[in-house]
Amino acid sequence: MNAPHPPKVAGIDPTVPTPTHTVASAPPAPEAGPAPDAPAGTPPPVAVPGAPGSLLQDRLAGWVSDLTTLHELTERMCRTSALDTALEELLRAGAALVGARRGLVVWEPGDGLGPRTTVGHGLGRADLGHLETVPREALLTSTADLLAEPGLDPRHREVAARLGYAAAHAVPLTTDDACLGTAVWLYDEPAAPDEHHRHLIGRYLRQAAEHLALLLEVERTRAYAATLTGELLPARLPRLPGFQLAVRHRTGPRGGGDWYDALPLPDAALGLSVGSVTGGGPGAVAAMGRLRASLRAYAVMEGEDPVAVLSDLELLLRLTEPARSATALFAYCEPGARRITLAGAGHSPPLLTGERRTEYAETSLSAPLGMLACWEAPSVEFRVESGETVLLYTDGLLRRTGETMDRAFARLRSAAAGVPRALRDDPGAVADHVLATLLPGDTARGDEDVVLLAARFG
Incomplete structure (x- = not known):
């Protein structure tokens, strides 16, 4: 039978389409009759919603929906050919996965060779300028409720109040060989992604970081070639x-x-x-x-x-x-x-x-x-x-x-x-x-x- 449309994964932005999935139908159960020792005229037992088979189908539909969403977002990332475009795509996809409206990437390759940059999503140039004044350690830390956070940096509290965000979720961008920077998503209200959302964003960022590392090498090679050409x-x-x-x-x-x-x-x-x-x-x-x-x-x-x-x-x-x-x-x-x-x-x-x-x-x-x-x-x-x-x-x-x-x-x-x-x-x-x-x-x-x-x- 065709399963009903699977429930949306909590926190996924509706702009990311969730396709309708068809789940293999189970063989029909034989019609139940009355128990042998039941009195004549007793109706057969009725299936109760929420039985183990129904729960398994719902869970399977959820997994398929998650994998489909991750596949679509990863494909979009792999189609980018420039570092700036890839960072913007990462922020857009990450915001959909964790249910945030705004975010930024602080791009700082760990080898110190650059390039270094900060890219925002839903943030203007002036907003990024304000965020640049926050101490880096405070900015790149996950905080479920900034106003209730003890010992919060005063400058961070001031900038958060000015820009109107109350929580942040930070995830490092790393590959097996290097650290590339940190992605931070900002929530308008006190909030934090649950374990399911953290799992989704973690899987997505592992694939995205590999692609970003390749684009970084391409960017550096082009810069070296331009410098060499200029010197000649x-x-x-x-x-x-x-x-x-x-x-x-x-x-x-x-x-x-x-x-x-x-x-x-x-x-x-x-x-x-x-x-x-x-x-x-x-x-x-x-x-x-x-x-x-x-x-x-x-x-x-x-x-x-x-x-x-x-x-x-x-x-x-x-x-x-x-x-x-x-x-x-x-x-x-x-x-x-x-x-x-x-x-x-x-x-x-x-x-x-x-x-x-x-x-x-x-x-x-x-x-x-x-x-x-x-x-x-x-x-x-x-x-x-x-x-x-x-x-x-x-x-x-x-x-x-x-x-x-x-x-x-x-x-x-x-x-x-x-x-x-x-x-x-x-x-x-x-x-x-x-x-x-x-x-x-x-x-x-x-x-x-x-x-x-x-x-x-x-």
Whole structure:
């Protein structure tokens, strides 16, 4: 038979759906007749509610409901891919399991390597600020009734009265190897989860902590890759008369191999380069550093001939890293003459923008470095008007828009053409406007690096 809808687990938020479960029906009992020695006409015995079989079914339904709820909450946690999102999901699920309205996670990895943060659920930024003033030992302690707690820290009592909570339940976030922090849920009235609820939240947090530990490692790896990439790129851009430079660089989650460079050359010239190594992760970052350093050396020796610079770089790549390819663009700039000579290897063309025009520079089509037995393509030369800005960029800027390449090129040109007149004298403001227009709110899709190098001729 179909069992009635099982009772909700006490304290579970109704937003977590509890499905209807079907319990296997027991074989029907034979119809009871009167006892052999009963008088004629005696009715058969009637089943009494609450018999052992009925209690067993109710208990089984409760277990199934608990397991289903834990399974759904754990699945939601496992679908998170960022540490902040996972901590918010943990607080939301925990609040449903223990019947609390608000909570916070104090994230403090025990190894001291960070990152350290505090995330709240149902708490504003000002509320978290007040909670940060409470001594850590007092804040991270379970208390069923704060007002009745003897020896309660005065600051904790004051903050609890201000925020309107009367009890707290704290649970450490631990794995077999490490302590990650503590989760605390706050009750509006004096309360504490019973043994059943403590069992549920304990089982959930054991699984959640393992997932959080994995996300922590991913977060640290990304931070290390971003730091390494930053150290391999120029710490500052050179300053030359009649020339202004600005760059915007965003490292993707995988820590890709995009680079940029600006190198003063003899005769008051300037070498500009952008490029990208295939692949991602530490290997691509290391390869990017080697290629960029080599390109600088070739630029000093023969920078006035961009084709020769990229030809030498291609030969080096083919001999030292035959499994990799790279795109690159090198421009030899003469600020005094407002002239640029450039060569590109599989790279997107520069974009010129100013009061009178916004157009892509005409460059010859060429394969990326390392793709052909011998790379060579003709260079192109063009002049830049006073006040115009040249934008050099990597393909990640286009791919992160989520558009096709043709539409991405059109959007980039439109963004550069729409720079307000008041911002055109500042290459940094031009780059910021283009990024904000092309990738609004930094909600771009994709994991590629983004490089945007803006060079304004005075």
